[in-house]
């Protein structure tokens with residue numbers, strides 16, 4: 180039997196305000212295994228934060244059910260809260276305290292002894308590459324270090340599941356790479372981590388499995404390799420013509436290796452497993468219809484092309 184850290188069935192949320200209702204998450208069925216580093220990927224407004232909110236008991240579902248670390252989020256929210264930790268953009272640190280004091284205080288709040296809190300704090304400062312700054316005040320450290328400290332603090336009570344909502348938004352590239360390293364280490368130690376991100380490369384580089392969410396619905400859930408295999412094995416060519424691209428799409432669809440074409444006004448998008456020389460052929464097809472090419476680019480097979488294939492839209496963070 181697979182040991183599940185999270186299980187949802189038909190999980191839904193409709194926000195209602197006055198006469199307006201916004202369906203933010205619709206019928207989400209998810210299974211996240213214990214020990215997984217799992218990614219929720221989707222553009223802004225896709226429903227990632229709402230999903231995390233429901234799984235962490237901060238947002239009340241309007242439909243379906245969810246179990247986190249063995250407890251039902253609606254029936255046993257207090258148990259869920261005890262067994263998880265959440266780090267969001269809004270998570271604050273006590274800037275007047277040192278790094279180690281921030282961690283120790285959290286340990287004491289969770290009922291750990293002074294000695295146990297100090298030991299655990301040292302251990303986590305080490306994992307997150309912060310041991311040398313242990314006695315520094317939070318106000319003196321960089322944004323990236325503060326972000327790592329937030330995650331370290333959230334682990335003081337050894338939560339079963341760690342939720343990270345867009346953990347690297349707003350930090351620089353080096354800090355992001357340092358944080359990725361720490362997360363890989365945590366994952367290797369067996370920690371279950373659920374991460375939301377709108378950075379494709381972050382999810383691609385870190386996560387074992389990924390749920391792709393758009394418009395509140397689950398489009399696919401698989402390993403990164405699996406997603407690429409099923410949805411994104413193609414190189415995607417995007418070309419803007421100086422007139423409607425529809426007639427070019429018809430010709431393009433008959434070229435070898437072309438699996439799919441899409442048009443949006445003057446824009447043509449072609450999904451192909453045989454990218455060699457395709458730009459020239461598409462330009463020729465355009466010329467046959469009296470069209471010239473303006474902007475043109477290709478995207479090699481990646482999570483981005485998988486997202487494109489799943490949604491028919493560019494991934495816009």
Ligand SMILES: Nc1ncnc2c1ncn2[C@@H]1O[C@H](COP(=O)(O)OP(=O)(O)OP(=O)(O)O)[C@@H](O)[C@H]1O
Nearest residue numbers: 194201203221222223224225226227228229230377
């Ligand atoms: N409290 C709220 N009241 C009304 N609508 C909301 C509320 N919170 C979110 N929404 C709407 O629900 C939808 C999903 O939002 P959500 O924040 O869950 O998406 P997201 O994928 O986390 O986006 P982002 O990456 O921008 O945080 C959006 O249309 C959003 O405007």
